Amino acid sequence: MKPLLRFLTCGSVDDGKSTLIGRLLHDCGAVAQDRLAGLADFSLLADGLEAEREQGITIDVAHLYFGTEKRRFILADTPGHEQYTRNMATGASTADLAVVLVDAAKGVLTQTRRHSTIAHLLGIRQFVLAVNKMDLAGFDRARFEEIRDDFGRFAEELGIDAVTAIPVCALDGDNVAERSGRMVWYEGPTLLAALEDANSQAPSSLPFRMPVQTVIRDAGRLYAGTVASGSVKPGDRIEIAPAGTPAEVARIVTMEGDLAEAGAGQAVAIALASEVDCSRGDMLAGGDAPQVADQFEASLVWMSEEALLPGRQYLLKLGTQTVPATVQEPKYKLGIDTMEQLAAKTLALNEIGVANIWTARPIAFEPYAASRALGGFILIDRIAASTVAAGMIHFALRRSENVHEQTLAVTPALRAGLKQQRPKLLWFTGLSGAGKSTIANLVEAKLHARGRHTFLLDGDNVRLGLNKDLGFTAADRVENIRRAGEAAKLMLDAGLIVLTAFISPFRAERAMVRSLVAQGDFIEIFVDTPLAEAERRDTKGLYKKARAGQLANFTGVDSPYETPETPEIHIDTLTIDAEAAAELIVSKLDV
């Protein structure tokens, strides 16, 4: 029996996709009699959600399972509408083959091209073009061949290796599972035969790779994971990436007993010959070492209602590694209809583009073209924890291999020790006019009086120098805080107690700065002044300007302020004055 085939179906609205799937399942005998009874038409077999049946459209990916004497199939039925591109990408990510549906009357549409481009981008190289509703085209051979050639030209441009075009009439089952008596001129396979004969995705040609999922501690340490490519035997010399530590495979452990060899797709646990530093997120690798870098170029499919913010820190998950990462401004995005490269500052929901990605530390990976498992990644929003994008790595940027962190002889701890203090980052956040700078000034003066070495980074002052090239858009605000955070971190390493006074309106960026410094060293101080009160004080006259429309993107007026959820220190300026607030803060510090 041939290996399992995963495929997806995609088509435009009203191409008859659900009918085709229903027909395919029915003709394979995969539809239970009790489910078939009382079914108005085949399309209702595929659309499983109430909303889908009500609206007569496919919204979400459905997975359907069926088989014949020759083969087993997993079908990902994906929606055709442009607003559900992310769901289509999801279905395509694991598929070996795509069935692209075209209405014989309409021919190849922009949506057809779009679906094929996405499927190709996700790594699908085999296509079946099902030209449906041939009955409405009078079973005309010339019409079928016109569509076939039209798609063929486009497929060649895309770089699709194999296209099988099949004329079908899903409603009556012509050329679905049975040969059509109404299109005797067609000599190719039926849809089902084409699926039965298709190749499964060729296994990756890479040598042994296994991301470590978890460490099983029993008598010794076992590194558990699924082999992503190649094979491994006891005695093999391997390395642990990204560190590059050499190791030797001692045993391959399973509940059925030790294995003499394990190959791609197998879930195993590996014991190494000697004790080494290895944990979840590391990759066991044989043969040529995997790529290790912290900067690379990738394609991105944006999947969140909230658009990409270049510079914002997201979490990147690739294999079993999860690292903070930022996306640079896109190099381009693909036009929805034409698929041409367009200039872009961001990527919105369902947009596809190419950008450079920087990770907080080097990760081990392979280009997506060589391995879906080791080159595909997702981006996760740090606060909402949602999956916001899918990415496919093209290649590492060369410069990341050339910049190595310098190990310094004098460490931050030594510098702090000389000053006899514990460096801390006091991060004041709050609306414009809340009193951040005033309170921070008083705190610094009190610390200075106690002989502490301090530095105050004030938002306005930094914007006059280091950040004078930045404006007030969301993307610039993110970059503003990133630079301030990095500057503060350098001063922390110098042994100073650093105070900062920035509006810093977004939780994600405050969390990013928090992650830069050691746990316990980041003190978030929320200077809590209600908007009405800050506006009433309006010490700099900015609210007046903003309300008059002279200042765009002003926090609290037309740009959001995300209140800290659990600040270390909360100052309610309606109940205490600046002097008392400063006293309170100093009393809470352990410096």
Added chain:
Amino acid sequence: MHSLRRFTIGEAVPIRRRNGPLTLDPLSRLEAEAIQIIREAAAEAERPVMLFSGGKDSCVMLHLARKAFFPARPPFPLLHVDTGWKFAELYRLRDDLAAEAGMALIVHRNPEAEARGINPFDHGATLHTELWKTEGLKQALDAGRFDLAFGGARRDEEMSRAKERVFSVRSPGHGWDPKRQRPELWQLYNGRLGAGESLRVFPLSDWTERDVWAYVAREQLKVASLYFAAERPTCIRDDALLIVDDDRAGLEVTMRRVRVRTVGCWPLTGAIESGAATIEAIVAEMEGTSERAGRLIDKDQTASMERKKREGYF
């Protein structure tokens, strides 16, 4: 009509060579994918738990969990949300298998349902299920502060389950919003949670009922004898054929040769008259009807599974 291939039951082809690279047979591939899911979920969760009823799917899931962490024990407890109306055989099997795995077993019974004496005969399937199972499950998950629960549901069971993610996020009230599911690409699962959210993880998502039986045979797993035909005391109630497991309801019984396809509470589990006493025979017999046709709780309204899932049912 093409007929479905009938699996050669017990066929174990863990690995074979074909033109060089190692390839896995479909059942071994499903097994490996399920183990990967279980390991990934356990690694990302803070307090995982595995739902365990003793039914065939949960027996398979437990076996996979043991394989995933062998030679250590799975790093989470088992949880059974009990209704008091399960088959006696299932209670015994549940306890035996948990003990064999060396895992802690938490049994939760909704105290409110207990106090009110909720039962399927006086209160109907809908209320019984909602209070004992849906509410009971939420209580148990909250009480254990579990952020991730493994379930044995499969996508081929029912239409709304075909739409379910492998890592499926639940809102702070344990609700499921089918329109706001996370995209799930490759075998790359996002195990992170927003405030108050929790995860349901389904390692058997891509398995079919046939796969479950083929695996039970291949791995020689212990499953309830109720799945196999035997003479049992039965009665017909509301057009459904029930196996009468105890005399609490005072039903008049007739002996019939029957078996079940899925097991739930005995008053809500439709049995079928059958002579199928081996795995081969039951796999042959199951073609043509859907698995949950015997589950009376699915029939109370259209799209009933989707609605129950939205409210927090597994």
